[in-house]
Amino acid sequence: MQKRITTPLTIEKVEELKAGDSVLLTGYIYTARDAAHKRLVELLEKGEDLPFDIENQIIYYVGPTPAKEGMPIGSAGPTTSYRMDPYTPKLLDKGLKGMIGKGKRSDEVVESMKKNKAIYFAAIGGAAALTAKCVKSSELIAYEDLGAEAIRRLYVEDLPLIVVIDSNGNNYYSIGQEEYKNSLK
């Protein structure tokens, strides 16, 4: 069964989500990948404000292709998340509640997710043309010089996601693979 979720991602919504859930997400989310993460954390280290209020928000690890005229965005699938791991706990401590990417996370990130009650979602890696269809608007927020890596606020409608790691640290990559192997026995 698919759960419908809207942003902002409040603690009540976080607690409803369990590893393995299929989710359709609607609302505003923020894009950021390697270079933007580096800058966000540098701001935090200097004690400065972030370019957007991160409390209860979701960051999507994506560097889209350029939008054609009349379209809000180009192809927009997830990038591999582990490269953001060194920066993630600092953002979670600041109130970030959800991340969308693909692939494994470090133990430090999982611990910080449990502590801060956050969710890690996977979008379907490589299904970037299809994902683009769910993006209804896109607005530049910061770091235009980074091109595809700039921070944008996207409005998404029914973006299909899977909960990989829930706020208790359950990991669907391990659970799903275990379940599959058991189904063969």
Add this chain to the structure above:
Amino acid sequence: MREIHVNQITETIKQLCMDANYYLSEDIKNRFNEYKEKETSKLGKEILDILIENSKIAENEKMPMCQDTGMAVVFLEIGQDVHITGGNLEDAINEGVRQGYTEGYLRKSVVRDPLDRINTKDNTPAIIHYQIVPGDKIKITVAPKGFGSENMSKLKMLKPADGVEGVKRFVLETVKEAGPNPCPPIIVGVGIGGTFEKSAYLAKKALLRKIDKRNENPFYAKLEEELLDEINKLGIGPQGFGGLTTCLGVNIEVFATHIAGLPVAVNINCHATRHKEAII
């Protein structure tokens, strides 16, 4: 001596960059459908459906199938009876990439220096592999390579005593460690033999072969099939959520090597394995 103007090379490469990113090749589409029938994980089946749907949208709307439109890897087989006129060949190739990535709305993912990391904003330079062959034609292959999967690739100098079992172990280890990161289902290119750099080149070259075509040497053809089978017993499944379909195809290329060595390179590619070719 046949003359070919550099403009023709630029034009061809520009088109190939776009086509490779918009149109998933038939061999991969066919494998998607075959595995959809065989997949027993419900979520796995759904994901394969989504990937099939994605390739249709990309094709119909001339949109990149994946946002990581890659670093452009260009292979040129240049006939020795060709005379290239009108300018510098390398510039012509990069101009083709520049135009293809700009006019085709493809992502610019290249930084000019691995440590200062300033984006070149036109996806150049390309990685270029030249080969001189008999004849008076040029065969151009453009293979945009995404780095989610490139980052999961590995090279190891095995001992001759490790033999075929050692090769298999290394391939399986590499795929297992990659897990969900390279967007499974993946395609695996394996280069065995040569020197350190030759094995990496062979692995990359292996990815250019259609996945429904086996190595001409029956021994390696069988090894390709065995590896595919064993990878698909790992249970990683589509996107790493468990299932049969971890890998759609394994291609192996080999070359002579030194009495003291057994280099093996494993180049991981994702379901968005892109390559398009033209002969001019």
